[in-house]
Amino acid sequence: xxxxxxxxxxxxxxxxxxxxxxxxxxxxxxxxxxxxxxxxxxxxxxxxxxxxxxxxxxxxxxxxxxxxxxxxxxxxxxxxxxxxxxxxxxxxxxxxxxxxxxxxxxxxxxxxxxxxxxxxxxxxxxxxxxxxxxxxxxxxxxxxxxxxxxxxxxxxxxxxxxxxxxxxxxxxxxxxxxxxxxxxxxxxxxxxxxxxxxxxxxxxxxxxxxxxxxxxxxxxxxxxxxxxxxxxxxxxxxxxxxxxxxxxxxx
Amino acid sequence: xxxxxxxxxxxxxxxxxxxxxxxxxxxxxxxxxxxxxxxxxxxxxxxxxxxxxxxxxxxxxxxxxxxxxxxxxxxxxxxxxxxxxxxxxxxxxxxxxxxxxxxxxxxxxxxxxxxxxxxxxxxxxxxxxxxxxxxxxxxxxxxxxxxxxxxxxxxxxxxxxxxxxxxxxxxxxxxxxxxxxxxxxxxxxxxxxxxxxxxxxxxxxxxxxxxxxxxxxxxxxxxxxxxxxxxxxxxxxxxxxxxxxxxxxxxxxxxxxxxxxxxxxxxxxxxxxxxxxxxx
Numbered sequence: 459x460x461x462x463x464x465x466x467x468x469x470x471x472x473x474x475x476x477x478x479x480x481x482x483x484x485x486x487x488x489x490x491x492x493x494x495x496x497x498x499x500x501x502x503x504x505x506x507x508x509x510x511x512x513x514x515x516x517x518x519x520x521x522x523x524x525x526x527x528x529x530x531x532x533x534x535x536x537x538x539x540x541x542x543x544x545x546x547x548x549x550x551x552x553x554x555x556x557x558x559x560x561x562x563x564x565x566x567x568x569x570x571x572x573x574x575x576x577x578x579x580x581x582x583x584x585x586x587x588x589x590x591x592x593x594x595x596x597x598x599x600x601x602x603x604x605x606x607x608x609x610x611x612x613x614x615x616x617x618x619x620x621x622x623x624x625x626x627x628x629x630x631x632x633x634x635x636x637x638x639x640x641x642x643x644x645x646x647x648x649x650x651x652x653x654x655x656x657x658x659x660x661x662x663x664x665x666x667x668x669x670x671x672x673x674x675x676x677x678x679x680x681x682x683x684x685x686x687x688x689x690x691x692x693x694x695x696x697x698x699x700x701x702x703x704x705x706x707x708x709x
Numbered sequence: 710x711x712x713x714x715x716x717x718x719x720x721x722x723x724x725x726x727x728x729x730x731x732x733x734x735x736x737x738x739x740x741x742x743x744x745x746x747x748x749x750x751x752x753x754x755x756x757x758x759x760x761x762x763x764x765x766x767x768x769x770x771x772x773x774x775x776x777x778x779x780x781x782x783x784x785x786x787x788x789x790x791x792x793x794x795x796x797x798x799x800x801x802x803x804x805x806x807x808x809x810x811x812x813x814x815x816x817x818x819x820x821x822x823x824x825x826x827x828x829x830x831x832x833x834x835x836x837x838x839x840x841x842x843x844x845x846x847x848x849x850x851x852x853x854x855x856x857x858x859x860x861x862x863x864x865x866x867x868x869x870x871x872x873x874x875x876x877x878x879x880x881x882x883x884x885x886x887x888x889x890x891x892x893x894x895x896x897x898x899x900x901x902x903x904x905x906x907x908x909x910x911x912x913x914x915x916x917x918x919x920x921x922x923x924x925x926x927x928x929x930x931x932x933x934x935x936x937x938x939x940x941x942x943x944x945x946x947x948x949x950x951x952x953x954x955x956x957x958x959x960x961x962x963x964x965x966x967x968x969x970x971x972x973x974x975x976x977x978x979x980x981x982x983x984x985x986x987x988x989x
Contacts (some may be wrong), residue, residue, distance in 0.1 A: 511868055539876035549871035553890045563875035566885060608871075615875060 461524045462620050463488045463650040469680035478504045482518070486619075491651045493661035493682070496671035499698055505536040505671070506623050509652065510541045522634060523618060533556045539567060540613030546624040549675060550596035556583070558593040560614045575614075578701035580662055583611040586640045605704065606640055612645075620644065622653040633679050665706030670694045678703050754940040757934055765921060766928035767948050773910040773924055774952075776838060776910065778844025785853030786847060790883070792858050815909045819844040823916040837922065841913050850904050854899050860891035900960035904953045925949060926965055940987035 462485040469482040478501045486492050487554045494502045502663055507513040509520055511527050527537050529548050539595045551559050560579035564570045567579050570578070577670060586606035590641050602624075605625055613622060622641065626634040638660050645651055645664050661682055668685040670678050689695045712720070791803035801928030810818060823845040826835055864887045872882035892899075911926035923931065 510874055535876050535878050536875075538874055541874070543871075543874035545867060545871065547867050549865075549867035551868060551871070551886055551890075553893060562885060563872070563877060566881055567876040613874070658887065 460488070461521070463490070463523060464652060465521040465549045466509070467519050467520075468523075469505070469508060469520065470507060470516050470605075470682070471501075471513060471680065472516055478674055479508070479515070479521070482674075482676060483687070484679075488618075488650055489648045490648075490666045491645045491664055491688045492667045492669060493665040494652065494654045494669045495656070495658070495661060495697070496677075496684075500671040501674040502671045503623055506621050506652060508656050509619075509621055510538050510543055514544075518546065531593075534589055534662075535567070539582070539615055540618045541545060542617035542620040543610050544605070544625045545614055545622070546627050548596075548601070548608045548628070550604055550608055552553070552596055552659060554596075554620065556588070556594050556596065557591070559596065559607060564614055565612075577673060578614050579610070582613045584605070585613065585635070585700045586610045586699055600633060602636045603630065605637045609637075609644075610642055614648075619650045622651065622655070624654050624656065626657060656701065658686060672696065672697065676700075728895040729950070748939040749943045751940040753936040754932070754936045754938045757936075757945055758928075761816050761949060762925070762928060762944055766923055766925045767943070767951070769922060770907065770910055770924040770948075771952070772838075773845060773913055774903070776847055777910060778906055780842045780846025781849030781853050781902075782899075782907070784850035786858050786888070788850060788854035789857035789861060792854065792985060795860060801982050805927060807851045807854050810847055811855075815848045816912050816915065818848050819912045820915055820941050831954045837916070837918065841916065841955070844916070845906060845910060845913065848909060849902060852905075853899065853902055856902065860895035861887055863894050864890045864988065887973065897960050900956055901962060902979035904956050907952050907956070 464486040466482055466484045469479050471476070475645040478580070480501075482501075482505060484492075484505075494505065496502050498500050504513055509522065509527075511520070515528055518528070522537060522541060525532060525537060525600075527534065549623065550556075554562060557579055559575050559577065560582060561570075561572070561575040563576040564578060565572065578587060580592060583592055586609055588603060588606055588610070591599060591607070596607070599607065609625075625641070626637050629637065634657070637655060641651070641660070642651070642664050653661075653665070665682050667679060668682045668691070668704065669676050670685055670691070677693050678689065680686055684690075685694065686698060689698060788803045788806060790801040792807075794800055794803075823840060826840060826843070827833065861883075868886050868890065869879075869882050872886040873879070877885070910924060913924065913928070914927035918927065920931075925945045925948050929941040932941035932944075933939065
């Protein structure tokens with residue numbers, strides 16, 4: 459079997475006395491879409507941030523396309539060019555136009571010329587349906603538009619892997635759909651995706667595999683129909699009951 | 710007899726205004742306006758100062774301020790980055806520099822630089838403009854370093870994370886993403902630094918200069934000695950205001966633009982008053 463796009467082995471991470479990740483082993487095959495679900499504080503965002511070393515693991519290894527990013531000799535900036543990341547709070551560069559948000563890293567990191575960078579940027583803006591917003595400032599866009607621009611920005615670096623950290627959690631409910639639609643298209647194009655999300659419908663329809671995390675470990679994983687449709691573990695069942703039917707839980 | 714709170718506020722305000730009027734009127738009545746006018750408003754002396762007060766003195770003040778501000782900005786940025794560095798030695802060095810030069814009177818620093826550099830590097834014949842740039846720049850940099858540091862820290866952490874996730878090194882992320890946004894945030898306080906430096910530029914008169922190098926204060930002082938009238942002080946003062954008042958308007962404008970809709974206290978009082986009237 460060929461090397462998976464992402465391979466995480468024995469990953470541990472503590473913040474002070476708090477063990478956030480207590481030994482994680484996860485692989486994501488090339489072209490696979492994996493959704494990570496779980497209660498807040500379960501370590502799922504930290505897991506994602508360890509994949510591109512925004513958090514440095516205390517123990518364990520993270521291989522992306524066969525390169526161990528935890529190795530001290532690795533050029534982390536070079537590795538991150540191939541790993542796109544989308545944040546919960548968008549993090550568009552507030553002082554740059556939408557177009558320059560998409561071109562600055564292409565030009566300063568990849569060394570692309572202005573013309574090529576603009577061309578790639580406009581292609582990716584069109585891909586997320588926002589070509590007409592090229593000259594807008596981020597503050598002029600809705601949250602949903604900002605997040606789609608953030609996705610286009612990551613795509614402009616031609617990543618091999620995309621990480622999504624709760625991409626719709628900061629959005630008003632009516633804006634969630636557009637962002638999820640862009641992600642669905644991306645998945646259909648064969649992008650390798652690791653997605654931390656609370657959108658169960660999205661996970662059910664788009665994910666090839668779902669991981670349920672709680673207390674810093676992967677409690678259960680498998681196809682969405684199994685993990686979401688027929689969970690085997692009590693913790694998974696409790697969590698899903700709360701997420702899928704919050705009103706009845708209160709009653 | 711108990712007064713309503715609204716009535717009491719009104720009485721207090723009337724008393725305040727009355728005291729103010731009495732104090733101002735008292736000064737106005739007792740001052741000898743005739744002698745003041747003779748001393749400060751000698752039109753012959755004033756017109757004799759033109760055009761040199763503008764073409765030489767004002768221009769030199771602008772040049773010295775600009776040189777000092779530019780140098781101070783660069784050094785201040787370097788110091789701010791050192792203060793935020795992961796290397797302890799850099800942090801300490803920058804901290805010592807800032808505490809040292811911020812705690813000394815600008816005049817002492819300028820005197821020390823002016824005579825210290827020729828002592829430290831014998832044989833170097835430093836251009837006067839360069840020593841002014843260094844002297845004023847050092848004074849300004851210590852203040853600006855702290856302002857710039859605060860600006861850098863005010864840029865949300867997510868901006869750096871986004872830049873790093875796109876493969877930018879920490880240096881590139883600082884240069885292309887953080888610093889431009891930091892400067893946007895600190896434009897109002899930086900404008901204030903520029904106003905302070907405009908006034909501090911008068912201290913370079915202690916470095917000695919030829920007539921063509923006079924800035925406003927030295928120009929005014931020389932004229933003062935020659936004319937035995939205080940008019941040059943007034944004219945030089947007006948010239949400073951020509952520079953500083955537009956700058957302070959600029960600063961306020963920038964603050965309003967970047968700081969959102971902060972209501973000034975006077976306006977707030979007015980709004981409260983209007984509401985009180987409405988509820989009567």
